Amino acid sequence: MIAETGHYALVLALGLALIQSFVPLIGARLRDAALMNVARSAALAQLLFVASSFVALVALHVTSDFSVANVYENSHSMKPLIYKITGVWGNHEGSMLLWVAILALFGGLLASVGNNLPLSLRAYVLSVQAWVASAFYLFILATSNPFLRIASPPIEGRDLNPVLQDIGLAVHPPMLYLGYVGFSISFSFAIAALIEGRIDAAWARWVRPWTLVAWIFLTLGIAMGSYWAYYELGWGGWWFWDPVENASLMPWLAGTALLHSALVMEKRNALKVWTILLSILTFSLSLLGTFLVRSGVLSSVHAFASDPTRGVFILMILCVFIGGSLVLYAARASSLKQGGLFAPISREGALVLNNLFLTTACATVFVGTLYPLGLEVLTGEKISVGAPFFNLTFGPLFVPLMIAVPFGPMLAWKRGDLVGAAQRLLAAGGAALVALALAWAWARGGSALAPLAIALAVFVIVGALSDLAERSALFRVPFATAVRRARGLPRSVWGTAFAHAGIGVALIGIVCETTWNSEYIGKIKPQDVAKVAGYELKLEGLTERQGPNYRELTALFDVSLDGQPLRPMTPSKRSFSTRGSSTTEAALLTRGASQLYISLGDMADDGAITVRIYHKPLVLLIWWGPVLMAFGGVLSLSDRRLRVGAPKPARALRGLQAAE
Amino acid sequence: MTLWFVFALMTVAAIFAVLWPLGRHNRPQAEGNETAVYKDQLAEIERDLAAGLIAAAEAEAARVEIGRRLLASAGSEPTPVMRSNLWWRRAVAAFALVGLPLIALAVYFPLGSPQLRDFPLAERTKTPDVKQPLENLVAQVEQHLEKNPTDGRGWNVLAPVLERLGRYSEAVRAYRNSIAYNGENAERRADLGEAIVAAAGGVVTGEAKSEFDRALALNADDPKANYFLGLAAEQDGRTADAAAIWRTLLAKAPTDASWRTLVQASLARVGGAAPALSDETMAAAKEIGEDDRDAMVRGMVERLASRLKQNGSDVDGWLRLVRAYIVMGERDKARNALTDARQAVANDAERLRQLNEGLKNLGLDG
Known part of the structure; x- marks a missing residue:
């Protein structure tokens, strides 16, 4: 009954989202408070139903109900409890459910704490949220339903991908999604402003906390994902310019630009049209990230064909929302009133510079990520755009940005004094x-x-x-x-x-x-000593051990620095027989902010084992x-206080420029 | 029935969420507006000025700017909330009452499976499920091998069962493990080759062929390897070679070999002369599948029995053994096992109680 109740709750959430997507709109047009208030109660009820649907899926995974196809394909009765829970979003269907659950969470939050908003603005924003939600509910129900059943359930599941059986999965995806989806609120605010045709400093004040929350979670989510890759993949790398990573970096760059331009808008009522565009772009990039990761287009263009319905469905959502919002933007942007004025050398000017660099950097990543895909679709030629491209393009963009960063806060609003700032x-x-x-x-x-x-x-x-x-x-x-x-x-x-x-x-x-960074890669036998960056690592021995659903080969290293013994290190290698695959568990020894890193490779017949040992100074x-x-x-x-950008009074009115 | 009751409750809750704001009286509501924001900003300037964060001239400029925004916003404030629009409210209420349940059911019916109850694992392993004794046993052996992957005998038992269940690629892995931990012989190599062929949908791949060649190197007369090499020749279009291989095989075969019919049928297919068959052999050949399957199950049950002889404290194991004997129709053995079980746990009152309860559930006297 849990499975079917969860399924039905999801369907009801779709029904509520459909009502929420047009009734408040009508209400806002007619200025009818009751109709506008439907948005609020519907958003809260939607949150209730999606949350119970998500809880139902968690319960099914925890009790190993293999009559649910999603549980059968991604769980195993012997998996530790924590991975039974995290495994809920360690697969496509479950992670999409988490996505809409977080979307509903933001909608519900806006409905419950958004009392300081004008009634019509809140109605418009929640309506736009409901459009996004309806599209994704339909996507889940039609192509990635986590509640489909198996009539004669198998006795054992297929287990979760071993690389994902790690505490990182518990934290990384929810954080990243809180970031991705959080930007949907600023998107909805932007669309609402375009529909209403009214936008001003107060708008920026209202949207600020939402953008900040999304940005905080996205920052933490990306950092967490990078650290996870660092210790779990066994290569000691922390950023690979991998398309999946780029997909999360792009909204971050655009979102950072948005934070800064919204600041100008709140304090000085300038850069309004640009801020609206950035809101739209940031969420569009979040959607694009979801599309790239979830459609399978990334692993290979050909994986797209393996399940075309999913890819095509997300692509349609993408086109409708990005295309629709940009069309609306093109039609309405010119009707928005211009805002405050400022000189090129001013706090506003510095923030515009920041925006220019961040959006260019974002465009660079965008090209580097999508160009190879486009080329493969059009000509079938495979190229890989990797670290060299990004180091050459991304680096030069970030150097001037970093030089400019300390100047920004030092400059006065409206007209600044560059020499004075330099002196300070x-x-x-x-x-x-x-x-x-x-x-x-x-x-x-x-x-x-x-x-x-x-x-x-x-x-x-x-x-x-x-x-x-x-x-x-x-x-x-x-x-x-x-x-x-x-x-x-x-x-x-x-x-x-x-x-x-x-x-x-x-x-x-x-x-x-x-x-x-210094490294030692080679074969090593018990009692051998490897030397890296002044550290001496002696392999004491290798032991085998049985875990709950894997076998583990552990090596014991005695580490010493200048003859002083330090904590021993125990890297290991786990093999999972259900999936016939293995993972490396690197051992990390932290000294200050530096780390010593050991991961195990293959074992040779003569008892020697390949090891990779790195010393990474200040890596943390x-x-x-x-x-x-x-x-x-x-x-x-x-900081709940209102923000005011006190402009520096003019001595002469020369050199002023329009904001847009 | 409970399920539909829960569905109905949920639907009512959803409809209520839409109707509730519609039914409320149109009291003037606390509503945020821009003017409030700008007034707060003005207050903020005074605070900053008092704290010395901004100079007096800057504060004055800011005040002027915000004052301008305040005036502009007062001019463009939206018209105050109008009186309720009764027609629209009724339309929305009607839509929620009728449309919401209709949408929900229209979407749910094609997708959901309301007739299926939940199957949490804990509940399923408690109640005996006589429909799938084989799958249950396989799962148990797999769990055992998960913990003791070097147990060659376990892989030996598991591999053919997996093959019968149609899990060919897993069977290939099991056979490989069996060879790795039991050592190789012609039979195991040939079995592995057969599993590879099955996994490839009946095509004798290069990989499979090399396994059969290895089997023949160990024992040139191995019938299975010879048969499949003939099949490989046939699939390559060398029918004459195939016929030659199979003829040699039949010539050496013992008269009561169960696979004779198969080879003769294959030989007939490529145009070789097939000697006539007695009806008896035909009938025996048909039985093979069923017999083999039984043999597998028996092998597993015997392993369970011998394990329990060494360590008799496992009540669940005893119950499984008794149940298995009953399913196989061997009531005498079941009785013997029951007596053994009672002896094994006689010193432990709690286990004895569990055992007796379990036996009652099986329909045996307690």
């Missing part, structure tokens, strides 16, 4: 030079660009800190007064500083890891950076 960044520049000198003196080997990149990162970090120091007037007033002023600063200022410093921190990690900074950024986002989110 003297300390940061000095710190960068010191870092450059130190890095050059210490570096042994590696690219000559690496010390420069580290200097840039230090510039960004110290630049973010000097913004805080500047605002709290540190060094100019007595220390106690400065501390009081610092505590009185809006939390969004602190958030900005943390997020900007986070980029610098991540950059240091990236540069150090790629430049001074790569993920601490995004965590800092997300923390900055949380600080900014917790």
Whole structure:
């Protein structure tokens, strides 16, 4: 009964979404409060039904009900409980259900906390949400139904892909989806604004928390996925410019641009039309990411044909929503009123520059990801666009962006003083030079660009800190007064500083890891010693062990540095006989922010085993950076105060430009 | 019936969610608007100014700018909420009452399976399911092998059963494991080849052929390998070779070999002379499938019995054994097993109770 109830709940959610997608629209046109309020109760009821549908699927997986095809194909009775639960979204059907559940969650949240919105705006936004939801409910029910049954159920399931049997699956997809789907709210707000034909600074104030929430989760989701790949795949790589990764990076870049342009709109009522376009693009890229990952088009263009209905269905959703919203944008954008004015050198100008670089970077990734696919469809020729392409195009775009980052917060609104800002960044520049000198003196080997990149990162970090120091007037007033002023600063200022410093921190990690990473790859016998970056690793022995649904070969390494013994390391290799496949479990030894990394390869007949040992200096900074950024986002989110961009009064009215 | 009752309740809840706001009186509602936002912004400027975050001149400029927005928004505020539009409300209410259940049922009926109840695993292993004794046993052997993958005898037992169940690629893997842990002989190599052929839909692939060649290298007279090499020749279009191989095979075959008929039929297919058959042999040949299958099950049951002899504390195992004997129609053996089981758990009151209850469920005296 659980299975059928879950199925029926999903169907009812579709019915409610259909009603929600037109009744509030009519209500908003007629200015009828009751009809508009249908949006609210329908969104809440939708959340209730989708949530119970999701809970039903979880219950089916936990009790190993193999009469449900989805459970049979992706579960196994001997799997540990945590992987029975996470396995719910470790497959296509279940992950789509999670997608709509999160969509309903955002709709329900907007319905319950959106009392500060004008009634008609809320009705429009929830209607647009319901369009998206209806499309995806139909997609799930028609092509990827997780509740289909098997009349004579098999006694045992086929098990989950072993690589996915990891704690990473519990965290990574839900976070990523919270990010992807969260951007649907800013999309709905944008469409609502276009339909209503009214948009202003208040709009940006209302949409801000939603964009921030989505951005925070997407940042964490991407970082988490990268760390998961790092320790689970056994190659020590953390970013592969793999199309699936790019699919999540594109909405992040566009979403970051959106955050910044919405800031200009909220504070200065400028960049309105551009912000609307970015809202549409960000969610479109999220949809594109879902399409690329879920249609099977990525693993190979030919996998598309293996289940054409799914691919074609998502492609249709994609065309309708992206095409429809862009057409609406083209028709209505010109009717939106222009906003505030600003000079090229100003906070607004800096944010426009940021937007230009971020959207160009996003376009680069877009081309690098989709060009090979398009070429293969048209000519059948297979090319791979990998790290060299992205390093050559993405890198040069990010260097000027990073240089500009500390300047932004230092400039005044409307018209800024570049020389003044540069003077205030003297300390940061000095710190960068010191870092450059130190890095050059210490570096042994590696690219000559690496010390420069580290200097840039230090510039960004110290630049973010000097913004805080500047605002709290540190060094100019007595220390106690400065501390009081610092505590009185809006939390969004602190958030900005943390997020900007986070980029610098991540950059240091990236540069150090790629430049001074040392490795040992080779065969090693018990009692042999491998030497990597001053560490001595002695293979003590190999043992076999039986896990719940796998066999495990574990190696024991004694690690010592300059004769001082450290914690022993135990990398292992698991073989899963149900699927006839194996996974590597790398062993990690953390020293500060650096890590020693061992993963096992194949075993030879003479008892020797292939090992890959890496020493990765400061590698953890790569993920601490995004965590800092997300923390900055949380600080900014917790700042409930209104934001005002106090413009610098004009001395002369020359050099002003229209915002759009 | 309960299921339909739950469905009805859910539908009512969904309809209620739509009707509820329609039925409420049109009290003027607290509604956010832009003016409020701008007023808050003005207040924010005063706070910033007091905290010394912005200069007086900047604050003045900001005040002017926000004041302008405030005026503009007051001019363009949407018209206040109108009185209710009764006709539309009734239409929506009617649609929710009729349309929602109709949509739900129209979508659910073609997709759902309301007649199927849930089958959680725990419930299924408790109640004996006599319809699939073979699948259950296979699953148990698989679980055993999961934990002891080097148990060659286990793979030996499992492989032919998997093949019979049509799980050919799994059978191939089982045969390979059997060879790896039991050592190779002509029979196992030929069995592996046969499974590969089955997995390939009856085509003797190059991979299968090399297995048969290895089998012949170990024992030149192995009938299965010879037969399939003949089949390979036939599929390659070398019918004369095929006929020659099969004729040699028949010449060496013992008169009561169960596979004679098969080879003779194949020989006839490629145009070779097939000697006449006695009706008795034909009848025997038909029985083979059923017999083989029985032999597999028997093998597995015997393994279970010998395991229980060594360790008799497993109540579920005893019950399975007794049930298996009953299913195979061997009531005497079932009785013996029952006595053994009682002896094995006699010292443990809790297990004895479980055993007696289980036996009652099987329809045997407690």
